[in-house]
Amino acid sequence: MDIFTTMQEERGRLSQSEIRIADIVLNDFEFAVNASIIELAGKADVSPPTVTRFCRRLGCESFSDFKVQLARTAYVGMRYLKPEPKSIAPADVAQDIITKAQNALFLLHRGLDVAAIERAANRLAGAEMIYAFGSGGNSSMIATELQNRLFRLGLRITASSDHSMQLMMAAAAKPTDVLIGSSFSGRNAELVRAFALAREAKVPTIALTQSESPVARAAEITLPVDLPEGDNIYRPTSTRIAYLAVVDILASLIAYRIQPQATVTLRRIKQQLVTHRDGDDRQLLGD
Amino acid sequence: MDIFTTMQEERGRLSQSEIRIADIVLNDFEFAVNASIIELAGKADVSPPTVTRFCRRLGCESFSDFKVQLARTAYVGMRYLKPEPKSIAPADVAQDIITKAQNALFLLHRGLDVAAIERAANRLAGAEMIYAFGSGGNSSMIATELQNRLFRLGLRITASSDHSMQLMMAAAAKPTDVLIGSSFSGRNAELVRAFALAREAKVPTIALTQSESPVARAAEITLPVDLPEGDNIYRPTSTRIAYLAVVDILASLIAYRIQPQATVTLRRIKQQLVTHRDGDDRQLLGD
DNA sequence: GGTTCCTGCAAATTATTTTCTTGATACGTT
DNA sequence: AACGTATCAAGAAAATAATTTGCAGGAACC
Known part of the structure; x- marks a missing residue:
């Protein structure tokens, strides 16, 4: 502490x-x-x-x-x-944002439910198909990010930010699949409905959201992210950074779990990117 | 230091x-x-x-x-x-990722070109139309994020991760518009081409990328992000968090610049989200 | 051979902690 | 209500510990 x-x-x-x-x-x-x-x-x-x-x-x-x-x-x-930067001078704004982002990571780490993340990673690693749901600018980014990270490990995954599609997919999912959804507010009613549908069909569900929220209650495993967002309405980003970090942890754990397979797929993707560019190996996976 | x-x-x-x-x-x-x-x-x-x-x-x-x-x-x-986590136990992996993310923010802050960011913010704040380009999982996320953040401030912006579209848009842009592009590696040849096209037409260009890279050289204003990515091929995320932070700083500076207008638009969007959900005001903008 | 720089010793200084004491407040008893 | 006792806070002074300075021996490098 x-x-x-x-x-x-x-x-x-x-x-x-x-x-x-x-x-x-x-x-x-x-x-x-x-x-x-x-x-x-x-x-x-x-x-x-x-x-x-x-x-x-x-x-x-x-x-x-x-x-x-x-x-x-x-x-x-x-x-x-201090909820506000010292001034709106660029240097102060930058420092404020960076400090808050670091802070969000710090608080995330303190409140992290490692056991839940591990369970989620196990589930995802063993899934036949993964559905990643999230809507609105923030959560849809998280869903996309999940797809981005997990397909590289050789997992089958699709992301959707469309509520109607989410419901249809949830209805079509099988018990060997996994549904993972993100909601920063925890009150995305459509996501709750998708979770309910999935659970009826015995599809494992994972939520990345605020604890004690409707979305959290609707899912089987909750990965809680509870952060004060601060008062500045212009700037809700530090929470997003925390969510990204959770995705990162999740993806890393899954990668370690399915290592041999993952290495091969990653290498293949990287190989392709490298040959597609100018042969310099320094670039990152995915851009 | x-x-x-x-x-x-x-x-x-x-x-x-x-x-x-x-x-x-x-x-x-x-x-x-x-x-x-x-x-x-x-x-x-x-x-x-x-x-x-x-x-x-x-x-x-x-x-x-x-x-x-x-x-x-x-x-x-x-x-x-230490390039690797102490072990692949979930707690160690989590700590490793979070530390590296904080670290990336720390290094970003140290190397930040505040003046360049300010110039970029001024350009964007005054643009009639903004084109945000980025391809591959990482940079396309940044482009989307830019759209996400800036449209809320009442700016006109479109994001694209499609190279052909990017070229067409760059060709169609006017000198009163702004083109902003992201490339983690700095060697996205198509983006370089789009920048070249835009500059021929006297369209201001901003790059979010590694300094001294082809993309950096192609743009008028460069917002450099130079971070060691570490050796773990499974985990290229801390750089992304740094990029997100840059977007955040940029968006905040723009928001402060066009404040009266921005507040109104934000309020309208928020209002709509709130009525759409369950009337609880606590949720964040955008999910 | 001289100069420079590193290094430890011992003394001096400074900072911190302990002990002791005072004063204040709260509580119970007559 | 008045008194006595217990408890606690807080400062003064003393003791201790830590840190710094000055100085001198010695090694390395011109």
Whole structure:
């Protein structure tokens, strides 16, 4: 658990002086990581021993341990308190977006249900046919991405963002197939219907969505992604990066599971791309 | 500049004892951030003053400053030395992927040409029509994403992953339009041709690609993304996350530039999504 | 042979922690 | 309600530990 979260959770149980210390650390991280115990104590109007006690209470060995903990999580963790970039100057906007993206990955990692992902990977690796569903800009991208990643491993997969097609495919699917669907909001009613249809026919279902949402409840295995999206309506992308990372993990696990087969297919695709281009091997698979 | 890079770059200029210290830090980061100067000195068989001098040489104020610097960049920076996950256990694979993704964002940020992005944003914000090109799984996703993000801001844009269409569109474009293309490898010959065609017709061109590549040279403005892809052929995704982040930055800057108009369009789209779903406002734009 | 630079020792300085004490608050008892 | 006791917070001072500086010996390189 990171020190910022701890500090916020423990806040209620801290004494007056300790709250002052916590606030200074929270508000001026740069100062806090660089300050000595005396400087920090001075700024919080407390004595150095109080700072030591504060660190201990938060589960740290010592003041320097506290600073290290702080510095470690801070790079990704600290700024989730600030919903907006410092200014709309390009450099600040860039930094804001990148920090938030890193943060989303950090939070994703913390909340990851590894066991569920493993189960999902096993299911997908053994499927005769995979149907990947998602609608709207974000989730359809995830469905496409799944297709993109898994067909290269030699799996049979089709992606669809069309609700009518989704329903028909779900109805046509067999118990040896797998249906995987994504919904950022968790309230894509059509996807829920497709899941219901599939489950009636005993088709395994996997959802990539918010936990405790209708979509999550409709699927057999849920890969939960729960992130605060932030307030800026212009910019809902960091969640997408987290979803992509989940797809990536899934695809990697599947690849490791079916390795011999996957290597051959990948090599063939790569070979084709390389000969099609200018013979330089450095390029990536798929563009 | 982060301390890990500095350490590797300065390695040649260090003395014997200092190299020993550097190696210990590089190899056992966990130990290094938690150790006192005496412990570190002991492990490297040098005296504490030598450690202090080592820190100074690396540009740090003091040993504790060094530790803080270390802890700060380490979260993202330390593991780019290890190309493979520790094991293929799901938890390790997940951690590996997430670390690499964070790392890609970190490196992207470091190499970002903010001025170029700003110029690109200005061009796009003022375009009468935008053509977004990209082929292959990765770049076509970027093109789609551009469309996805920019149409919401009220801009006119179409994405294409079809080479023939791209050429026709490039030929049909006017100097008041903008052509933006993505290529991870930088060697998409058809895209180069489309850029050439567009430039003949004085259509502004923007490339999202590796710097110094054919595609980069073909475009008027290049937004360079230069990342090592790592050796694992199964997993080329962290680069994609970096590209997505660039799109995100671009879209945000454009949004801030054309704010009044953008807010209205966004609100209208959101309104429609909300009424279409179950009236809960929490969902994201676009899924 | 001289210069430069590395290095460790010891001393000095600084930072941190421990111990001890005071003051405040809460709670129970008369 | 008043008093006493327990508990806890918090600072002062002392003790300890860590870090840095100054200096000098020694190695390597002109």
